[in-house]
Amino acid sequence: MPLGRAWSVALVGLDGRLVEVEADLGGGLPGVKMVGLPDAGLREAKDRVRSAIRNSGQHWPEDKVTLGLFPANLPKLGSGYDLAIAVAVLASAGKVPATRLLGTVLLGELALDGRVREIRGILPGLLAARKAGIKRAIVPSHTLFEAALVDGLEVYGAARLRDVVSWLEGENALARPEPPVESAPPAVPDLADVIGQPEARWALEVAAAGGHHLLLTGPPGVGKTMLAKRLPGLLPMLSPEESLEVTAVHSIHGKLSAAAPLIKVPPFVAPHYSVSEAALIGGGAGIATPGLISQAHRGVLFLDEAAEFGSQRLDSLRTVLEEGEVRIARARGSVCYPARFQLVMATNPCPCAPPRETHCSCSPTERRRYHSRLSGPLLDRVDLRVRLRPMTAMGRHESSEPEPTEVVRKRVLAARDRAAARWSSHGWKTNAEVPGPALHREFALPPPTTALLERNLERGTITARGADRCLRIAWTLADLDETDEPTPDHVAAALEFRDRRAA
Known part of the structure; x- marks a missing residue:
């Protein structure tokens, strides 16, 4: 089977690096192997992603799944790669077309029922993606207000994994950010x-x-x-x-x-x-x-x-x-x-x-x-x-209103x-x-x-x-x-x- 590829962003401080997520099926007994310096939270992604795919009406491959995160020597922290991993696995299994994935970063944590949960660092992550030449991004729908702050990037919001799958198949449109509303600055003490x-x-x-x-x-x-x-x-x-x-x-x-x-x-x-x-x-x-x-x-x-x-x-x-x-x-x-x-x-x-x-x-x-x-x-x-x-000494020195x-x-x-x-x-x-x-x-x-x-x-x-x-x-x-x-x-x-x- 062909490799499935998706893209996400790794944050090191405020600086972001584009991360290529690859999924390869076959070559051994059923199981999941993840390489590319994942931390403990990211190693658990294989269980979250498997349940999210299954509860979104899709089938988890019955083959050995090898997940690679490039650059391999860059530490990957947190759960923000879940959405990219899920899409890469589905693309490798031929469940979704990969035409829209090129030039798109996917950020978000997956719940076991397929909901796309918000993560921290959306703004610096998208700024890094724009600097790397990315033109499109899919983020949790609850963070669209934050993603909309990045100019020059086509931003979409997803509430569930099945919404992303339908968008990749061209069957529906994802949410877009609303126009920003100018808010009054917060009051400060006088x-x-x-x-x-x-x-x-x-x-x-x-x-x-x-x-x-x-x-x-x-x-x-x-x-x-x-x-x-x-x-x-x-x-x-x-x-x-x-x-x-x-x-x-x-x-x-x-x-x-x-x-x-x-x-x-x-x-x-x-x-x-x-x-x-x-x-x-x-x-x-x-x-x-x-x-x-x-x-x-x-x-x-x-x-x-x-x-x-x-x-x-x-x-x-x-x-x-x-x-x-x-x-x-x-x-x-x-x-x-x-x-x-x-x-x-x-x-x-x-x-x-x-x-x-x-x-x-x-x-x-x-x-x-x-x-x-x-x-x-x-x-x-x-x-x-x-x-x-x-x-006690202040009253004698005040001759006018402050x-x-x-x-x-x-x-x-x-x-x-x-x-x-x-x-x-x-x-x-x-x-x-x-x-x-x-x-x-x-x-x-x-x-x-x-x-x-x-x-x-x-x-x-x-x-x-x-x-x-x-x-x-x-x-x-x-x-x-x-x-x-x-x-x-x-x-x-x-x-x-x-x-x-x-x-």
Whole structure:
């Protein structure tokens, strides 16, 4: 009998590889043999597929069935190959014509009764298929809303295996995705809800304008969490390319909604301090899965009670903050996930966390041990550090109504536009992305402007990395003030933001 062939997609991280599924009948006693590095879940596909074919009105071949998945040296994980395997077996047995299979990928898990169940990772899988030159795809009908996000691909949805068989025979048409409906962006908390804290509000605006990381220190109940939750409302909407990046990560986690499949608002992720390092960074057996930091890609990662996370989990973020991606190596291969987020940390000044520091009952040793969880190398990568005032002191410093999010957001967007225009020829969008060499060479500031920064470097109060981050903050302050380049006052203000006493 001729070989039956169908195509599917294997995901390694966010990257996909086209997988050719071959089925060969005969050559031995009845049974099923699968080759091509399948994992435990995929090895069980032979039993699922056999029952699904039988319960769909078709006959399982009485010969030996050999299933091959090419490339043979690429690990195949999960149950998303079930539909392709079933169709390849039927094509090899001559039960369905193979004319429509060429140039078509099939993704989906099969239930024992022949239903096509949804799987994770439809969006990155179809993006990889389109890149490989595929023109047509069949996916579970429940994931059509996600598959429709991929332009240039003819997408069909199948609810049952018998629907796919009928389509291959030309007897019926499969479901097509409905036209996308523009949905209103989700509501975000308003900055006007935060009472007082003018310095922290200003730091939040600077962080939003330049894409800088932020540390908020203060006693409980002064508004640290409220401020962090309002940062996404100050950020610009995601571009189409950024939306696809973020949506692809959330597709792997299975967290997309049919009501709003394309994520356009910067995500906000706030893990509990008991989260494991693998859940935070990414991990797992076989091929590592993305962690919470990748879910926060192009958005905000908020670590409340940051000192309670522990130094090991916090220090695992150090390289990620510099590179904007996380690389995880496992026995079956290494993967790279995007993780370019804004880090916002909130912490109490000490373990007992009284409303006022004069009421603190902690010993100096306890305070040092508590703050040592936020290591120096990690704090060196945090651009802005702000100490919030106790609640009792705020009323005397408020002379007007606090500005709402919409007013502050206009200034933020204007500052980001100035920065994007300045760095456009280099491919950078925010001041936080500009590398240090460019700040010291092509965009070097006059010596009188950086004199205070140089003196602090000589005294050892800041590191070379800290100096670079001060320059980035200074450029952001200049953009907010609508000046062409930073002034000495901007550099001095940037140094104040990096004062270690605020940590």
